Amino acid sequence: VQFAGDILQAGLLRVDTKNRHVSRTDTGDSVQLKPNEYAVLEYFLRHPNEVISPEILLQRVWNTDSESTASAVYICIN
Numbered sequence: 001v002q003f004a005g006d007i008l009q010a011g012l013l014r015v016d017t018k019n020r021h022v023s024r025t026d027t028g029d030s031v032q033l034k035p036n037e038y039a040v041l042e043y044f045l046r047h048p049n050e051v052i053s054p055e056i057l058l059q060r061v062w063n064t065d066s067e068s069t070a071s072a073v074y075i076c077i078n
Contacts, residue, residue: 001048008045015042036061036076 002009006018014025020038022031033041039061044052054070062068 001045008042010045010048013041013045015045017042034076040073040076 006016008015008017009025012024012026013031014023015021016023022033022038022041023029024031040057043057043061054073057073058066058068058070062072
């Protein structure tokens with residue numbers, strides 16, 4: 001993962017964290033993600049080489065008022 005200001009890049013993905021925009025570096029095509037999908041992707045990119053449990057993602061990424069469970073994390077990642 002490479003960091004350059006508001007830009008995170010990993011493989012063919014480029015994430016503009018300021019504008020919450022994801023694109024492919026090879027084609028320039030936008031990647032459409034739902035809010036939680038984007039948040040999970042950004043969290044993974046900011047924590048490379050870490051094993052992250054669904055419980056950690058629920059605490060750090062999901063809305064604190066949410067009653068979501070680990071299965072919601074798995075569905076989002078799928």
